[in-house]
Amino acid sequence: MAESPADPALRVSGLAFAYPDGHQALFGIDLSVDAGERVAVLGPNGAGKTTFLLHLNGILGTAAGSDSVGEVRIGGTLVERRTVADIRRRVGFVFQDPDDQLFMPTVRDDVAFGPANFGLRGDELDARVDEALAAVDMSKFADRAPHHLSFGQRRRVAIATVLATDCDLLVLDEPTSNLDPQSRRELIAIVEALPVTTLVVTHDLPFAMRLCPRSVILDGGRIVADGVTGDLLTDPALLARHRLELPEGFDPERLRSAPRVQAG
Amino acid sequence: MHVPDGFLNVSTSIATGVVSIGVVGYALRRVRAEMTEAAAPLAGLTAAFVFAVQMLNFPVGIGTSGHLMGGALAAALVGPWMAVIVVAVVLAVQALLFADGGITALGSNVLLIGIVTVAVGYAVSRLVVAALPRRALSAAPAAAIGALISVPAAALVFVGLYAVGGATELPLDRLAQYMLGWHTLIGVGEAVITGLTVAAVAATRPDLVHLARGARRTLVVTAPDGTTSTVTSSRSEDVRPATPRVGRRTAAIALVVSLALAGIVSGFASANPDGLEYVAESLGFIDEAQDSAVAGGPLSDYGLRGIDNPYLSTGLAGVIGVLVVVGLGILIARLSLRASDPDPDPEVERIDSSV
Amino acid sequence: MGAGHSHGTGSVSDGLFVHRHTVVHRLPAETKLVSLVVFVLVVVSTPREQVWAFGAFAVVLAVVVALARLRPGLVLRRMVIEVPFLVFALLLPFVALGERIDLGPVSVSAPGLLGAFNIVAKGTLGVVAAIVLSATTRPRDLVLGLQRLRVPTLLVTIISFMIRYLDVIVDDMRRMRVAREARGFEARHIGHIPVLARSAGALFVRSYERGERVYLAMVSRGFNGALPMLRARVTVAADWAGAAVLPATAGVIAVVAHSLGDLTAVTLGS
Numbered sequence: 001m002a003e004s005p006a007d008p009a010l011r012v013s014g015l016a017f018a019y020p021d022g023h024q025a026l027f028g029i030d031l032s033v034d035a036g037e038r039v040a041v042l043g044p045n046g047a048g049k050t051t052f053l054l055h056l057n058g059i060l061g062t063a064a065g066s067d068s069v070g071e072v073r074i075g076g077t078l079v080e081r082r083t084v085a086d087i088r089r090r091v092g093f094v095f096q097d098p099d100d101q102l103f104m105p106t107v108r109d110d111v112a113f114g115p116a117n118f119g120l121r122g123d124e125l126d127a128r129v130d131e132a133l134a135a136v137d138m139s140k141f142a143d144r145a146p147h148h149l150s151f152g153q154r155r156r157v158a159i160a161t162v163l164a165t166d167c168d169l170l171v172l173d174e175p176t177s178n179l180d181p182q183s184r185r186e187l188i189a190i191v192e193a194l195p196v197t198t199l200v201v202t203h204d205l206p207f208a209m210r211l212c213p214r215s216v217i218l219d220g221g222r223i224v225a226d227g228v229t230g231d232l233l234t235d236p237a238l239l240a241r242h243r244l245e246l247p248e249g250f251d252p253e254r255l256r257s258a259p260r261v262q263a264g
Numbered sequence: 265m266h267v268p269d270g271f272l273n274v275s276t277s278i279a280t281g282v283v284s285i286g287v288v289g290y291a292l293r294r295v296r297a298e299m300t301e302a303a304a305p306l307a308g309l310t311a312a313f314v315f316a317v318q319m320l321n322f323p324v325g326i327g328t329s330g331h332l333m334g335g336a337l338a339a340a341l342v343g344p345w346m347a348v349i350v351v352a353v354v355l356a357v358q359a360l361l362f363a364d365g366g367i368t369a370l371g372s373n374v375l376l377i378g379i380v381t382v383a384v385g386y387a388v389s390r391l392v393v394a395a396l397p398r399r400a401l402s403a404a405p406a407a408a409i410g411a412l413i414s415v416p417a418a419a420l421v422f423v424g425l426y427a428v429g430g431a432t433e434l435p436l437d438r439l440a441q442y443m444l445g446w447h448t449l450i451g452v453g454e455a456v457i458t459g460l461t462v463a464a465v466a467a468t469r470p471d472l473v474h475l476a477r478g479a480r481r482t483l484v485v486t487a488p489d490g491t492t493s494t495v496t497s498s499r500s501e502d503v504r505p506a507t508p509r510v511g512r513r514t515a516a517i518a519l520v521v522s523l524a525l526a527g528i529v530s531g532f533a534s535a536n537p538d539g540l541e542y543v544a545e546s547l548g549f550i551d552e553a554q555d556s557a558v559a560g561g562p563l564s565d566y567g568l569r570g571i572d573n574p575y576l577s578t579g580l581a582g583v584i585g586v587l588v589v590v591g592l593g594i595l596i597a598r599l600s601l602r603a604s605d606p607d608p609d610p611e612v613e614r615i616d617s618s619v
Numbered sequence: 620m621g622a623g624h625s626h627g628t629g630s631v632s633d634g635l636f637v638h639r640h641t642v643v644h645r646l647p648a649e650t651k652l653v654s655l656v657v658f659v660l661v662v663v664s665t666p667r668e669q670v671w672a673f674g675a676f677a678v679v680l681a682v683v684v685a686l687a688r689l690r691p692g693l694v695l696r697r698m699v700i701e702v703p704f705l706v707f708a709l710l711l712p713f714v715a716l717g718e719r720i721d722l723g724p725v726s727v728s729a730p731g732l733l734g735a736f737n738i739v740a741k742g743t744l745g746v747v748a749a750i751v752l753s754a755t756t757r758p759r760d761l762v763l764g765l766q767r768l769r770v771p772t773l774l775v776t777i778i779s780f781m782i783r784y785l786d787v788i789v790d791d792m793r794r795m796r797v798a799r800e801a802r803g804f805e806a807r808h809i810g811h812i813p814v815l816a817r818s819a820g821a822l823f824v825r826s827y828e829r830g831e832r833v834y835l836a837m838v839s840r841g842f843n844g845a846l847p848m849l850r851a852r853v854t855v856a857a858d859w860a861g862a863a864v865l866p867a868t869a870g871v872i873a874v875v876a877h878s879l880g881d882l883t884a885v886t887l888g889s
Binding site: 266267268269270271273274277288289292296300301302303304305306307308309310311312313315316317319320321322323324332341349353354356357359360361362363364366367368369434435438439456457460461462463464465467468469472 | 634635652655656659660662663664697700703704711714715716737738740741742744745746748749750752753758761771773774776777778779780781782783784785787788789791792806807808809811812813815816817818819820821822823824826827829830831833834837842843844846
C-alpha cells in the first residue's frame with residue numbers, strides 16, 4: 001500500500017454505527033489527525049467515545065462485520081478485513097482497565113506478547129521489550145507478576161505493551177482515571193515524552209489542556225467541536241452544552257499563556 | 265469430596281487418569297472448534313469464577329455452611345465441554361497450588377467432580393428444559409434438577425470406583441447407602457444454589473446461559489392500524505436448510521426397497537424357527553410362550569387375515585407394516601421438530617424501530 | 620469439597636508459595652512435579668502391612684521439608700485439609716468386614732483398622748508431598764513446567780489465565796460481600812441464600828465479560844490464534860538427577876517393603 005507522506009495519521013470519514021440490538025451509537029464522524037499531533041477526545045458519558053475508538057483498530061466496523069458505514073484510514077491504509085492484522089500493529093490501544101490488558105504471568109511476557117504476534121523473536125524481541133519498559137520507567141519490574149503491582153504501575157505497563165509494537169498511532173482510553181496525584185504526574189511525564197501520534201479520550205480536562213494542543217468534543221455520536229484546546233475550554237457555553245465541567249480552581253486562561261507541549 | 269492419595273489403588277488411579285485425560289483432550293478440541301481463539305480467556309475467567317464461588321459460604325442453619333461444587337452450574341452456563349475443562353482446571357490448580365486433593369488422585373477427582381457431575385447434570389438439565397416453556401428463566405429449574413441428580417450420581421460412581429480399587433473390604437451396599445444418602449442431601453443444596461445463580465444470570469444476561477440457548481423472547485409488534493400483537497422471535501440458526509439432510513431421491517429409493525423386501529421377498533422367507541424358538545423347542549420351554557396382546561389382530565403372524573394366498577397375505581401385511589412404520593416415523597419427527605421451533609414459519613427477524 | 624480457602628493477606632494467585640533460596644526451590648517445576656508424583660505412587664503401592672515403611676517415607680519427606688526450609692507449623696496448618704477423609708478413616712474400623720479384635724471396650728474390625736491406617740498414612744504423605752510442591756514453586760513456574768511436560772498449549776494457557784485472574788475475581792467477590800455488609804446484610808440462615816446466589820450470578824457475568832474484554836485486548840495486540848509459549852531457562856540432566864533423589868529413596872524403601880511382605884506371606888504359608 002503506497003502511502004504518500006502527506007497521508008494523515010488518522011482519517012475518519014462519515015463513520016456511523018449501530019449495535020446489534022438496533023441502537024445507533026455513531027451518526028457520522030469526520031476527523032483528521034496529522035502525524036505527531038496529540039488530540040484529546042472529550043465528551044459526556046454515553047457519547048459513543050469508546051465505540052468510536054473501537055473502530056480505529058477494526059474491533060468494530062466493516063472489518064468486524066458490524067453495521068457500520070464510513071471509512072477509517074490509518075496512515076492512508078483503509079481499515080478492512082484484509083488489512084486488519086497490520087492495522088492492529090500500527091494502532092496501539094490502551095484500554096481503561098489495565099487488568100484487562102495484562103493477562104500474562106509476568107510483565108515481560110505481557111510486553112512481549114504484542115511484538116511476538118507480529119513476528120519478533122529472540123534478541124530483537126528482548127531489546128524491544130526492554131526499550132518499551134524503559135520508556136514507562138518500569139524496567140525493574142520486568143519479572144514481577146501483574147497482580148503484585150500497584151494500579152498506577154499496571155497502567156504504565158499497559159502503555160508499554162502497546163509501545164512495544166512500535167505503533168504509529170497511540171490511543172488512550174481514560175489514562176488518568178483512578179490514579180492518585182503522584183501516579184498521574186508520572187503518567188503525564190511519560191506521555192509527554194512519547195514521540196508518537198496520540199489520541200486521548202479523557203474526562204481529565206487539565207490533562208487535556210496540559211498535553212493536547214487540539215481537542216474534539218464527541219456528543220450524541222457526532223463531533224460537535226474541533227479546535228484548540230484552550231479555546232474550547234474557555235467557552236463556558238460550549239462546555240455546559242455538552243455536560244463538561246472544569247474542576248474547581250482550574251483556570252485554562254492562565255495556562256493559555258504557558259508554553260505548550262507538542263509531540264514529535 | 266476430593267479423593268485423597270491412597271484411597272484407591274494405583275491401577276485404578278492410573279485408569280481414571282487415562283479416562284480423564286481422554287475426555288478433557290476431546291473437550292479441548294470441541295471447545296476450540298466452537299469458540300476458536302476466544303476459548304482461552306473465557307475458559308480461564310470462568311475457571312477463576314468457579315474457584316471463587318466454591319469459596320462462598322452458604323449458610324444452612326445451625327452454624328454450618330455448605331459449598332458449591334459447581335459442575336452442573338458450569339455446564340448450564342458455558343455448556344458441557346467447556347464445563348469439563350473449567351472444572352478440570354480448577355481441580356488441577358487446587359491440587360498443584362493449594363495441596364487440595366491428592367496429586368495421584370487427580371484423575372479420579374476430575375472423573376467424579378469434573379466429568380460425571382457435568383455429564384449427568386447437563387443431560388438431566390437438557391431433558392428438563394425441553395419440557396419447560398421456552399423462556400430464558402426455564403434454565404434455572406432445569407439446572408437445579410440437573411445439579412440435584414449430578415451429585416448422588418457422582419457418589420455412585422465413587423462407590424463403583426471403590427468397589428474396583430478401594431483398599432479395604434467394605435460392605436458395598438452399606439457404603440452405597442451412606443454415600444447416596446449424604447450426597448443426596450448435598451445435592452439438594454447444590455440444586456438450590458445452582459438454580460438461583462442461573463436465574464440471576466438469566467435475568468441480566470440470558471445470552472450467557474448456555475442452557476437457555478433455545479429460549480426465545482417475545483416481541484411486541486404494532487401494526488399500521490395501531491393494534492399490537494406479540495410474536496416469538498426467531499434467529500437465523502432456526503431456519504432449516506433448504507435441502508434436507510437425506511435427499512428426496514435417497515428416501516424414495518429406500519422406501520421402494522423396503523416395500524419390495526416386505527411385500528415380495530418376505531413371501532420366500534424361511535419357515536424354520538428363529539434362534540430363540542429353536543432353543544425353546546429343544547430345551548422344552550416352548551410351551552411357556554404366551555400369545556401377545558394383539559395375537560388375534562388382523563396383521564398377526566405376518567399375515568393379512570382374510571386372504572388365503574400365503575404370498576399375497578404375507579406380502580400385503582409386509583407392505584402395510586412398512587407404510588405404518590414410515591408414517592409413524594414422519595409423524596414423530598414432525599412433532600419433535602415443532603416442539604423445538606414454536607413457529608414453523610420463521611417470523612419477522614428485524615423489527616423496525618420507529619426511532 | 621473441603622472448606623473454602625481463606626488466605627487472609629497475600630494474594631490467592633500465589634498459592635502456597637513461600638519465597639526461600641533453597642536447593643528445592645531452585646529445581647525446575649517439571650522435575651519436582653514428576654518427582655513428587657512418582658514418590659506418591661510408590662507410597663500408594665506399598666503394602667500397608669509394612670507399617671515401618673511408612674515411617675521411613677515420613678522421615679525421607681521430613682528431610683525434604685527441612686531442605687526446603689519450610690516451617691513445620693506451615694505444613695501442619697495446611698494438613699488441616701485432610702480432615703474430611705480422616706473422618707471416613709475413623710469410621711472404617713467400625714464399619715468394615717473381616718475378623719474382629721477387641722480394642723479395649725470396643726470390638727473393631729482388624730482389616731478395618733489396617734485400612735484406616737492405610738488411608739491416614741498414604742493420604743497424609745500425599746498431602747505433605749503436595750505441600751512441598753506448592754510451597755517451593757511459583758505458580759508461573761508450575762505453568763511453565765506443565766508446558767514443558769507437553770500439556771496441550773490451550774490447556775496451559777487456560778490455567779495461566781485462571782491463575783492470573785484468581786485474585787481479581789476473588790477480590791470482586793470480597794467487594795460484593797463488603798457492599799452487602801455495608802447495607803446491613805449478613806448471611807446467617809438459609810433464607811439468605813437467594814441473596815448470595817444473586818451475587819454469585821453477578822460475579823459470573825462480571826467474570827465472563829472480563830474474559831471478553833481480555834480477548835479484545837489480545838486481539839488488539841495482534842493475537843490470531845497462535846497461543847504464546849512462555850520462555851524459561853533450560854532444564855539440565857543435573858536438575859532431573861537432583862529431583863530423582865526423593866522418589867529413588869522411596870523406591871528403595873518400597874522394594875524392601877514388598878520383599879519383606881512376600882517373605883512374610885511365604886513364611887506364614889498363606
